[in-house]
Amino acid sequence: MSAYQNMDQMTGDFYTQKFEAAKQDGTLIINMGPQHPSTHGVLRIVIEVDGEYIVRAEPVLGYLHRMHEKMGEVQTWGGFIPNMGRVDYGHAMAWNWAYVGAVEKLMGIEVPERAQYLRVIMTELNRLTSHLLWWGAYILDLGAFTPIMYAFDDREMLLDILQRPSASRLTYSNFRVGGVQMDMDDKCIELIKAFIPHFRDRLPMYHDLVTENIILRRRIEDIGIIDQDMCRRYGCTGPVLRGAGVAYDVRRSEPYSVYDRFDFEIPTQDSACSAGRYHVRIAEMEQSLRIIEQALEQLPGAEGSHIVDKAPKPAMKPPVGEAYFAVEGARGKIGIYVASDGTKTPYRVKLRAPGFSNMNAFAEAATGTILADAVAILGSLDLIIPELDR
């Protein structure tokens, strides 16, 4: 039994009791989660409320902790790739990419051009599915049921497309060190080409239905301010940072792969509130479509195949050393640090999850708002709990 254990379950567990120690007079302490529907998984937040107003909040993580980093230390380098699909079910491709990218750096592998384009197309399609999932679920959190049906309608088409080159629908793990597992067939490319105009036609409807809705605007505008200073202090990235007016996108700032060949914008908003983050994500979907379009144009001219010749086997032995590789995921900067001792198992794998840092800023952003706004702020951070807990 440890010092943190509390046998008197009637008065809450260790975290509640610790939180309660600083309680003010006349306030109430409540647990939001771990089963609260708006937390999208099992996230728990201990909140002290004065009437409807939040005085203090403390997230309690770890309910979905699976110790991926330890799994990395006991598996082969290649055997760890499927874990990446499970860290973040929203944008699994980006995690795949961050990991294989770090290993490629370590081994000095040059990925063929065609494989680079395939990665870009699949990762951007996956970004769309992630943003659509967020969009539908966020509006659902705020009380509107219909939009998620439209979002999943479009998302379903994307999953059908991604199923062809990856053989899975959610927890993708089709990236390999040196390329991707399978090439895209003509049918798949045809489907993507048909999807782009279809989705472009749908976006105005999304805006008409939801974005300009006065109820939504009242719920999210000027709620949950996370400004540039907070972003720097907490290490927020992705739409949270761009929603605070900083045009920071790893695809542009630390260019990797062939992203420097595409013409796309980094949408930003200066409002730093939940609405800012909402608009950034919606605008990003349009930019992803642009990237996919350009990638499809350039794909036939790309050299090489979908994977490098003599691609390393899962039990590869990268040379001794360390490498850090960052990519832009749907939620922000995904960074993976690997250290190799020259054997077929990594010495250390460290996963930097963007949601972890973004969530860290929640307590400060939520302080002083009303309880219902906490839901609006949580949703605007686009949390994927397995990614927070890893």
Next chain:
Amino acid sequence: MLQALAGIPTQLVARQDKGTTGNVWSVFLAPKQILKTARKLMEAEYSLEDILALDFNEGFLVLYHFNRWTIDERVTLRVLVSRDNPVVPSIASVFHGAEWHERETRDFHGVIFEGNPNLVPLLMPAEDVDVHPLVKSAKARLSIKEVLSLGEIVSSTGEIDALFAEAEAGEASDA
């Protein structure tokens, strides 16, 4: 980067190959310098990416990854602490986001961050406070020089080089 660290006593500063490591500056520091360094980096508009520890025979090597929004120049601060008394001052008062990263590192490796406002288990359950899953067994644990290399040394006081002495002699071409 070097201007940002002016006035801070470092143990070793090295430039690493960005193409193969993704990192540009590697700075070894004594534990007591970390807070002052974090303040300097905050002033120089760096943001914290993450904090992690590596388990070596020589002790726990705590890494802090920093990067800037405007320039892609990753800086890794490295603090080596002994296995018997793994205590590092917390930088959570400067970079508030460090609080969770430090708690995570405490969970996984048992490194104590002195001054962290809330150093209780974050990801591991509160009941398993003495279980540190990423601490390696004596058999699996290696020396620092068997995993890392220094890069191109810019300045050094000598104490860190000594840990790498053998490796440098063996792989002189890497330096």
